[in-house]
Amino acid sequence: MLSRTMFRCGQMYSRVFAVEVDLLTEPLYFTLSAKPHILHHDYQRFFGEGKLFSLYVDSDNRIQKAQTHAEIKTKLSKLERDCVVLETCSYIPDVKNSVVKGFCIRDKSTPGISEEILKTFRQNESVCVFSYKLDGQYCWQELWSHVNQTEKAERQYITPASTPLYHPSTLGIRSSDVFYSKEEAYMVLQECSDILPESKAVLQLVDEQGESSGSDGFPVIVIEGLDATGKTTLTEALRESLNATLLKSPPQCLAPFRQCFDSEPPVIRRAFYALGNYITAAQMGKESLKAPVIVDRYWHSTAAYAIATAVSGRVENLPRPDSELYQWPEDLLRPNLVLMLNVNPEERMRRLKDRGQDKTIEENELEVNQLFRLKVEEAYKRIQNPSCISVDASPSPQEVLQQVLRLIRNKCQL
Numbered sequence: 001m002l003s004r005t006m007f008r009c010g011q012m013y014s015r016v017f018a019v020e021v022d023l024l025t026e027p028l029y030f031t032l033s034a035k036p037h038i039l040h041h042d043y044q045r046f047f048g049e050g051k052l053f054s055l056y057v058d059s060d061n062r063i064q065k066a067q068t069h070a071e072i073k074t075k076l077s078k079l080e081r082d083c084v085v086l087e088t089c090s091y092i093p094d095v096k097n098s099v100v101k102g103f104c105i106r107d108k109s110t111p112g113i114s115e116e117i118l119k120t121f122r123q124n125e126s127v128c129v130f131s132y133k134l135d136g137q138y139c140w141q142e143l144w145s146h147v148n149q150t151e152k153a154e155r156q157y158i159t160p161a162s163t164p165l166y167h168p169s170t171l172g173i174r175s176s177d178v179f180y181s182k183e184e185a186y187m188v189l190q191e192c193s194d195i196l197p198e199s200k201a202v203l204q205l206v207d208e209q210g211e212s213s214g215s216d217g218f219p220v221i222v223i224e225g226l227d228a229t230g231k232t233t234l235t236e237a238l239r240e241s242l243n244a245t246l247l248k249s250p251p252q253c254l255a256p257f258r259q260c261f262d263s264e265p266p267v268i269r270r271a272f273y274a275l276g277n278y279i280t281a282a283q284m285g286k287e288s289l290k291a292p293v294i295v296d297r298y299w300h301s302t303a304a305y306a307i308a309t310a311v312s313g314r315v316e317n318l319p320r321p322d323s324e325l326y327q328w329p330e331d332l333l334r335p336n337l338v339l340m341l342n343v344n345p346e347e348r349m350r351r352l353k354d355r356g357q358d359k360t361i362e363e364n365e366l367e368v369n370q371l372f373r374l375k376v377e378e379a380y381k382r383i384q385n386p387s388c389i390s391v392d393a394s395p396s397p398q399e400v401l402q403q404v405l406r407l408i409r410n411k412c413q414l
């Protein structure tokens with residue numbers, strides 16, 4: 001009963017499967033073939049330890065797909081004792097948006113505790129579970145879910161595949177993690193409006209703000225940076241010094257919805273932040289006719305956090321510096337200047353501790369996950385048109401303000 005999208009039209013054999021065995025090394029890549037293939041030692045070791053399963057979520061409905069993926073992640077995170085859960089994905093080389101995300105479960109417990117959880121997904125048409133068997137130098141994959149007792153599952157043999165040019169986690173970013181037009185993000189919230197009523201309210205706010213007019217008025221200056229680098233402190237000081245209007249993205253009108261969208265899967269959460277930028281852009285257009293505008297976070301934040309989260313593993317796995325993924329959306333108002341505040345990790349930790357407020361999951365992640373922080377910082381630097389100018393934000397607030405005022409006067413003739 002191979003009816004799901006990923007198996008349509010015999011796609012199975014043209015797919016490459018990538019398992020993220022360890023964040024610091026390349027994933028293990030393999031394809032499938034109908035004939036046995038002798039595996040070398042690394043593959044034998046990977047497939048031979050304990051019981052091994054993989055699980056993929058696929059559906060033509062991207063909202064349902066994202067939610068099922070998130071539910072599975074939560075369920076699998078409860079697996080402890082002798083179980084390891086790894087990220088995996090499958091894709092067709094050079095085919096955009098062909099990525100299907102999943103998990104790989106290695107279970108060394110007896111009796112296998114993961115099977116109870118995996119059985120709960122059997123009813124779900126969009127979830128496929130495979131099991132793996134190593135026999136000498138060969139290994140095969142079988143469909144484990146959706147196979148009835150009398151039916152014999154077809155075997156596909158594991159065949160090593162070479163490392164692709166682009167890390168597979170970069171393949172599905174466009175329109176799933178980063179949106180390059182208002183329409184793309186708008187459609188996501190439209191698609192989930194039945195299951196998430198808050199989406200309707202957000203869309204209404206987007207409609208009410210209307211389009212942003214490009215402004216030839218006063219300059220618009222965006223202040224970016226990781227949390228606790230001093231954005232709030234600096235933007236408030238700039239407002240006073242320049243008699244400017246201070247805006248934020250996401251804008252104040254979206255504050256009541258933020259917590260709700262922060263707990264949704266990436267495609268929904270990122271669409272929410274993307275739309276927040278368009279509301280802020282409309283405000284920028286209006287306000288910059290009256291005074292200089294200072295903006296606390298904007299598209300650099302949206303894209304950099306989204307890309308860094310979507311890309312697993314090392315900084316080298318990020319899309320290449322010349323990738324179109326770092327290009328500014330054509331329909332989003334461009335600021336005149338984007339400044340990125342940088343402080344060293346120790347100073348940032350000190351400021352975070354002193355402040356002691358609640359942190360978002362991503363802020364916590366920045367603290368515990370050095371790789372994630374490096375990827376966010378690097379993605380910030382790679383964003384183009386406009387790119388950001390780095391500012392050393394470790395001196396005192398007064399010194400940072402003076403440094404930034406000099407830059408603004410220099411670049412914006414203020």
Ligand SMILES: Nc1ncnc2c1ncn2[C@@H]1O[C@H](COP(=O)(O)OP(=O)(O)OP(=O)(O)O)[C@@H](O)[C@H]1O
Pocket residue numbers: 225226227228229230231232233234351352354355393394395396397398400
């Ligand atoms: N230049 C500075 N030197 C020392 N401490 C600073 C400086 N700028 C800000 N701080 C302190 O660091 C902490 C974080 O600053 P702030 O809230 O301005 O950062 P932020 O970038 O807006 O953070 P978030 O993005 O999480 O809201 C605050 O306690 C603030 O008083």
Ligand SMILES: Nc1ccn([C@H]2C[C@H](O)[C@@H](COP(=O)(O)O)O2)c(=O)n1
Pocket residue numbers: 227249250273276277297298299301302303305360362363
């Ligand atoms: N324009 C924006 C602003 C924020 N975000 C996301 C990125 C992080 O997850 C988080 C950081 O915001 P803070 O806690 O500092 O207010 O919000 C975004 O995607 N786009």
